[in-house]
Amino acid sequence: MKITILGAGVIGVSSAYYLAKAGHEVTVIDRQSGPALETSFANAGEISPGYASPWAAPGIPQKALKWLFMKHAPLIIRPMMDKATLAWIAAMLRNCTSARYAVNKGRMVRLAEYSRDCLIALRDETGIEYDHRTQGTLQVFRTKKQLDGIGKDIEVLRADGVPFEVLDPDGCVAAEPGLGRVREKIVGGLRLPNDETGDCFIFTNELAKRAEALGVRFHYGVDIHAIRAQCDRIDAIETSIGDIEADVFIGALGSYTPALVKPLGLKVPVYPVKGYSITVPILDESRAPVSTVMDETFKIAITRLGDRIRVGGMAEIAGFNNDLPERRRSTLVHSVEDLFGGAGDQSRATFWSGLRPMTPDGTPIIGRTRHKNFYLNTGHGTLGWTMACGSGRVLADLVSGNRPEIESADLALSRY
Template sequence: MKITILGAGVIGVTSAYYLAKAGHEVTVIDRQPAPALETSFANAGEISPGYASPWAAPGIPMKALKWLFMQHSPLILRPQVDLAMLSWLLAMLANCTSARYAVNKSRMVRLAEYSRDCLIDLRAQTGIHYDERSKGTLQLFRKQAQLDGITKDIEVLRKDGVPFEVLDPTGCIAAEPGLAQVRHLVAGGLRLPHDETGDCFKFTNELAKLAESLGVKFHFNVTIRRFKHAGNHISAVETSEGDIAGDRFILALGSYSPLLAKPLGLDIPVYPVKGYSITVPIVDADRAPVSTIMDETYKIAITRLGDRIRVGGMAEISGFSKDLPAARRKTLEQSVGSLFPGAGDLATATFWSGLRPMTPDSTPIIGATRYDNLYLNTGHGTLGWTMACGSARVVADLIDGRKPDIETADLNLSRYG
């Protein structure tokens, strides 16, 4: 079959690779001049299935009110006249119950664990390299109250069979020796030893080369205008290069997916939640992290990527804005600078922002639509890198009429009614 994929981020490229491996003729369209130049460009770098947790959780509304008034807040809200923003916020609040949290986290972990296994297989088959490491993830708690509040997460990890370790300060320093200089800031940690790290941008570009060797055609610098359809069948995508046809279409445009789907009458509840990162050159490797640390206080991920430290996080609800306020950089610098002082040269760090495509329940939307040849692979939020390979395998299996290796009925658009 001829498969046309809209989007050349990590989700679109992994989808292209798996479909090409299955023998399909694949075309990928993107407005950028190369792969992974938007949300996949400089994300936090961690592949952390066990930390795949919904943003909507019990107690979050009250925490959010407190965060909004913090100097280094993990949440920034810039209110504006935007019905899509209001609708998304209300839907997310409706998911802030214990029952919804348990359901949402369980299916997120299911997909994320499967995706990690798919990545391991892909790496073994291809020998692909992307500054990868397999040294686990440490969720670091600066306060005892944070450590005391992990009971529900541990219950889900046990239920899903995810290995974990609850560590005291000595155990945290054993896992991350660079923390020895700030022992007084460490109350404890939750470590997932099977988690990985890697540069999503490097991975996506290397995989795009492998996909090209399998016959995938990439069309860059192309503006995607709209779908053409008759009834419930998509015939082509209208672009700045003319119409591009296909037997099957995959919408993988992240935060921009709803804009293209709306004229089809498809309401995709994905909204951009802006994140920030800095990439810091390492100047003292002994003081630097060895893998990923999740700084629970600031909701910041600090990841070792070769000779660099990637520091990423925060959630800013401000529409499609991509500005770079100095205050956001200071929050990232505060997190990494306080935990790993002297490890990197903060003055020469590069500063970046990206739009995470978030759903109200934090679970991506993967699968068929009411159009008989249109599939979705979008809405991965902060976990596009973690879930990319598994999501692509699921879509490829569904298109080929194969039963996926995991349950997928609760991942498609129909769960929103």
């Protein structure tokens, strides 16, 4: 079939690769000058299936009130009274129950674990390099209350057969020697040894090259004006280079998907939750992390990427806003310097922000819409890098008429 993918981030490119492997004629269009130049550009770098959890969780409303008064808050809500923001927040709050959290986390872990397996197979098959490491993730707890609160997460990990280790401070230092200088600040940790790290931007660009070798055509610098539909099918995409026709169309535009499909009568509950990162050159290897460390207090991920440290996190509800306030940078610097002081050269750090496409239940939207030849692969939130390969593979199977290797019915837009 002739397939057109809208979006060349890690989700769009992964979808293109697997669809081309399945024998389809694939075209990808994107408004940027190359792959992965928006949300996929400088994310936290962690591939953490076991930490695949929805932000909507029991106790979050109470924590959110506390976070509003923290100097280095993991959640920031700017004064926004527009209908879309209020509706998304209300939907997220409805998912902050124990029952919904268990369902949402279970399906997120299912997809993320599958995606990790797909990434390993892809790496073995192609030899793709992207500053990757396979040394696990360590979630660090600074308070006993945090450590005592991991019971429900462990239940899900155990039910899904995800290996994990609950560590005391000495165990945390053994896993991440750079924490030895701040051992007294740590009460314990949760380590997932099967997690990985890697540079999503490098990966996406390298995968795009391999997709091109399979016949995928990429058109960059193309603005998408509208989707033209008739009855229950999409006829064409109206773009700055003319109308593009295909047998199947796939929306993988992240946070920009809802506005594009709204004229079709499709309500896609994806909101642009803003995240920040800094990328810091390493000065002292002995002080640097060896993999990913999750600072639970500030919800910050500190990841080793080759000779750099990527520090990413925070969730800011501010609409389509990509400014770079210095106070957000100070939160990232505080977290990495407090745990790995002196490891990186902050004077040469680069500061970035991206709009994560977040659903209110945390689970991405993958599958066919009510338009028979229009599919979605969007809404991955903070886990686009973690879920990319699995999402692309599931989508390719669905489009090809094959049964995906994991349950996927509950990933579709119809769940809303």
